Each structure stands twice: as structure tokens, then as C-alpha cells.
Amino acid sequence: MTPATPAVVIVGAGPAGASLAMLLAERGVPVTLVEAARDAQRRFRGEGLMPSGLAALEAMGCGPLLTRLPHRSLSGWSFQLHGRQLFRVEEPLGNGPPCTLVSQPALLDALVERASQASNFHWKPGLAVVDLMHARERITGVVLSDGSRLEASLVVGADGRSSLVRQRAGLELQSQSSPIDLLWFRLPSHPRFEADNVFTMLLGEDGSACSVFHGALPGELQLGWVLSPGERIERSPQDWGEAFAAMAPSWLADHLRRVGPAISAPLKLSVQVGCCPRWQRPGLLLLGDAAHPMSPIRAQGINMALRDALVATNHLLAPLIRGDLAGIDTSLERIQAERFPEILRAQELQQQEARQAQLLRRSPLLRSILVQLAPWLGERIGSSWRQRQIPLRQGLAPVRLTV
Template sequence: MTPAPDSQPVVIVGAGPAGAALAMLLAERGVKVTLVEAARDFQRQFRGEGLMPSGLAALEAMGCGPLLARLPQRSLSAWSFHLHGRKLFRVEEPMEGQRPCTLISQPALLEALLERASRDSGFQWRQGLSVVDVIEAEGRVAGVVLSDGSRLAASLVVASDGRSSLVRQRSGLELERQNSPIDLLWFRLPSHPRFESDNAFTMLLGEDGAACSLFHGAQPGELQLGWVLSPGERFERSPQAWGEVFAAMAPDWLAYHLRQVAPAISAPLKLSVQVGCCRRWHRPGLLLLGDAAHPMSPIRAQGINMALRDAVVAANLLLAPLMAGDTAAVDTSLEQIQAERLPEIQRAQTLQQQEARQAQLLRRSPLLRRALVQLAPWLGERIGHSWRQRQIPLRQGLATVEITV
């Protein structure tokens, strides 16, 4: 679509899920958009892959169904919980409806969204340049300064530059942090044939309270493993030693595999978990979206799903005032975006906290773990049903999000 002559330029900082999706949606509807990304490619060590039904529905609402079908992906078949190497319960996918949780390569997704945005003449892509400051004029954010010294003027700046958002810091909007009891170590290792046919998200809890989860990601032949890192825990171990630690928590078939592939286990990547929400997501001329506004816990992969849903709502409310060149109406729409998105974000973070407390109780109570192991043959199915019911809101979303423009 050719940009309308009076449409006002938008600068989006950060080409993650929120930024890339919003850039595509606005550009396709005639808004002049410049998307700025500091990284030179999308291949960083860790990018979340877990798309819940809520995130898949958001992408389908954007018209990305055919696009999704072409991307590297793998659906989950179940969620399987093990205590001391014994199965506690298993819940099959899909839990409800027709959509299972699906692991999709995020770099491939971002590249596809960018390719679609690039078809429109009003879209500009500035890669490998970071934002170093914001431009202010008459009480409004009026653009950004890039690391090469260039200045981009804008009627609206959208900061989707992650949980450590520099734009947020430069603009004086504060993140109210919540306590997070964990950090994660992230590993990659060769897959087992069983995961090819039965890709169960497998959660392991050991006799000493150690915890990890593993699953087959979007890339072929590769397992991803997240180790829950307790405060102050040291993690200087060889790959062989890590293999032994993981195997000690696993059922026999998986323990054998983990010992066999131990030399090929990657060096761990530490992921510092940050959770919080800004009291205000906006100033005149500026909007925060995704992790810049509300960094999520990794529990049930809410970060990417909420970011995509943010982009849909932002596009709905921004399009008309941007096309009209009405800055006062743009600023009013920023308030409306936060008002519409905040209840779902707050509720999702509350549910994540509840899940974290359940997990912490199990990790800290040897007596409870031993009791569950002994009672699993009789109580496992009931515990699994209770767990399944708690997951449905985090999977389906807690608000209706649809494209209206």
C-alpha cells in the first residue's frame, strides 16, 4: 500500500515480536514506519519459541497463517512431570480446542514479518544501529538519536527494545520490578528419537530439589533444557558432569540418553529473569510495548505471546489518528492501549506467580516430594487435572484480542 501523504512517521525501536509485528501491521495499512534494530541479525543465543494458542491466534488475526506454515516448527504433544525419576502425571496436547502449544523458530518468524513489512514503500529498515537518546520538543518525544549520530524525527516513537529498554530509561518511565525467585541456565543438546514422535515438555524434579525442563525445540535434532538456578548456586561443571546431574533426575530411558550425549551438551547460557510492569507505558509521543512495558516470567512462555497481542491492540488504536496526522488523538490512543492491555498483563503475571509458588513449595519440601512419589499411582491423575485447569487461562489468553482495522 502507498503511504497516505498526510500520514505521520512512526519510529519503532526493537525488532522483536512486538516491534516487528506492529511495524508490519502499520506499514501494510499505509503508515510510514522506520524499524530500528541494534543487532545485525536475529541469531542471538536465546529467543523464546513457545507460541500458546493466544499467540497463534494473534498471528492468524494478522493474516500470518500461510506464513506460519512455512516456518521451522514443532508442536508439543504433552506436558510430563517427573519426581525423583518417576512419572507424577502427564497432560496431553491440545488441552482444549484445536491448537497445541507450538515451538516456532523466532528468528525465522521475525525475518518473515520483516519481509512482509518490506513490501510496502513506506517501510524503512535500519539494522545494526542502536538508539542512544530520545529527541524531545515542546513536551513531546519527537524522535530518536542513533549510534551513528543520525536523528530520526517521528510523530510517535514505539519502544519495543526489551526488558532493559534504553528508550524507557531515557524517557523517565520507570519499571516497577517484582521479585523473581529464580534464574535459568539454558542448554542445547542432541535429541532422542522418542522426542521426534512424542515431543513432551518434560519437567524433572530431583531428590535434592533441583529442577529442570526439556523439550524438542523448533530446530531439528535439538533438545533445549532449562535448569532452574537457585540464588547463589554455582554452575561451573563440565558437560559430562552436567549430563550426570540431569540423568540423576530422569526416568531410565532419558537418563541413559543424557549420559550418552553429555560431551555434546552446550555451555550454559545464563538467563536472568526479570519481571515487572511500568505504572505508565506512555508519554506524549512515546509508547512502550512488550518487555519494555511489562517483562514477563518465563513460565508458560508468556513474553512472546503477550508481545504479539500488544501489537494487535496498538495497531487497532493507532491507525486512525496516525493517518489523520492528529497528535492529540495519537496521545489519547496511547492511554487507551495501556488501559486495554494492562488487565491481561497483570492477571497473567499473577498466574505466573502462583505457578512459581507451587514449584517453590515442591522444591523446598522433601517430605512433600516423597509423599507425592508414593501417592502418584493414586493421586497423579487428579493432580494432573488440577494443573491442567490452571494452565488454560495462560494458554488461551485473558482478553479478546482481534484485528479491527
């Protein structure tokens, strides 16, 4: 294969696609990264890097890069019931650094910029993939929205939970039942969050639930509202401020009412969770949300995507350098075999957390009892919650970059 013909076409410049493109290009593999959007400035991109995701970036040599990007560490996690604190857990939990919020658009731009320093990297923003190319039961490239065709010895679909690559490849996504939907808001920060950035989960007397925290960008709070089935979402910013304030402690409630007019219009996030039983076909691999869309619980999406890229690089580099198509296809199976157990276990743990949250939302009696017993049981409940989070933070399998 000549250098003019890309050995790999990666579809989607999210965390999995951008990091894999950088890793392969820096190791001498011709790579073309195709992205339908013209830039990374989507309204919502997850920011939470757990120790597992931070370690993945360190393995890629991107640790120093993070210090130059908008970022902010969490100082703790607080659970509030009916405006009163049930418990608070301090960061970091267990070994490793604290959960760190990083501007994902800035991170993706930095990964693409670093990949662009390799002469064999080609960047195609603003072009969508509309179809796959085939020859003798093998995927051999992609067709772009401008009618052009890119041949490849491997196509990687990293184009998100609604992956067109997955659909065109005929790979099934098995969705989990009872997904939740979220409304995502941005609003001006409060000085208290500037000094003490606690990820605060609020549960109101009517079962309403939301989380609020200071994001990576200066002066900005982010708020995720759990949307109940059939709930009305056509509210004014001030009305949303009142709804948030009704479940918050007094200092935060005052702030939410005061900044109500400045609360952004909500972005609805339809949460899709699942996993493909098969991530690959000859000449094609799915990674990240294209293969296994994650629940937003504990920000696993970006962290698992980065870990996917490390494992894929380990297995793919040698056969790609050799131009060994049979070896590439065998590597695809090995990548899924290595990543599959961690993904399934992480989704199981996310489901367990979701079930506990649903139980609290649906049981006024349980919430009332917990509020009354919080002075005596809060610390014990917090300790139990802390222990449950550690596997999701640290990762559920050893992942290292070995090439």
C-alpha cells in the same frame, strides 16, 4: 508530514516491534524499524506459541507463513518427580490448537521481510538508539548510534526488558520480587522426543529442577535448569549431563549421559519480571517486554507481545493516518488501559505457578509423599494443573484486529 519523514519509529525488532511495524506499514503508515543487532540470531529466543499467540498471528494474516518456518507442536506435558512420572497431560489443552514451538529468529525475519514489501517501510538493522528527541514536553524522535536523527510523530519502545527507550523516557519499571534465574542448554535429541514431543519437567531428590523438550529446530533438545542461589555453574558438559541424568527417568538419563560431551555451554538468563505503571508519554509508547517483562512460565512473553501489537494497531491507525498528534497521545492511554488488566492477571497466574514449584523444590517430605501417592493421585493432580493452564494459553481478554 511528508512520506520521507517516518510517522512512526519503532525501536526493537522483537515480536512486538516487528509485528507492529508490519501491520502499520501494510496499512499505509510510514514506519522505520530500528534494531541494534544486525540479525535476529540471538542465542536464546522464546519459541512457545500458545493458542492466544497463534490466534494473533492468524489475525495478522501470518497463519500460512508459520507452515514455512521451522516449527514443532507439543504432544503433551509430563511432570517427573525423582525419576518417576507424577502425571502427564495431553495437548491440546481445552479448545484451540496445541502449543507450537516456532523458531523465533525465522519468524522475526519473515515479519520484517513481509513488512519490507510495503514501500513506506524502512529497515535499519545494526543501529542502536542512544537517546530520545524532545520538543515542548513531547517525544519527537530518536538519536541513533551513528549520530543520525529520526523524527517521528510516535516512537514505540519495543526494545526488551532492559529497554533504553524506557530509561530515557523516565518511565519506571516496578519489578516483582524473588525472580529466578535459568541456565539454558542445547543438546542432541532422542528419537523418543522426535515421535512424542513432551515438555518434560524434572524435579530431583535434592530439589534440583529443569525442563526439557524438543525445540523448533530439527534434532535439538532444549533444557532449562532452574538456578539455585549461589549454585556453582562452572561444570564440564559431561558433569552437566550427569546432573541432568540424576533426576531423569532411566531412558532419558542414559541419553543425557551419552550426549554429555555435546551439551552446549550454558546461557544464563536473568529473569526479570515486572510492569510499568505508565507505558506512555506524549509521543512515546512502550510495548512487549519494555513495558511488562514476563516470567518464562508458560511462554507468555512472545504471546503477550503479539497481542500488544494487535491492540496498538487498532487504536493507532486512524490518528496516525490523520497526523493527529493529540489523537495519537489519547490512543496511547487507551492501549495501556486495554492491555494492562490482562498483563497483570497473567503475571499473577505465573506467580502462583512459581510459588507451587518453589514449595515442591523446598519440601523433600512433600515430594516423597507425592511420589508414593502418584499412582492414585497423579491423574487428579494432572487434571487440576490442566485447568489452571487454560487461561494462560487462551488469553485473559478478547483481542482481535479490527482495522
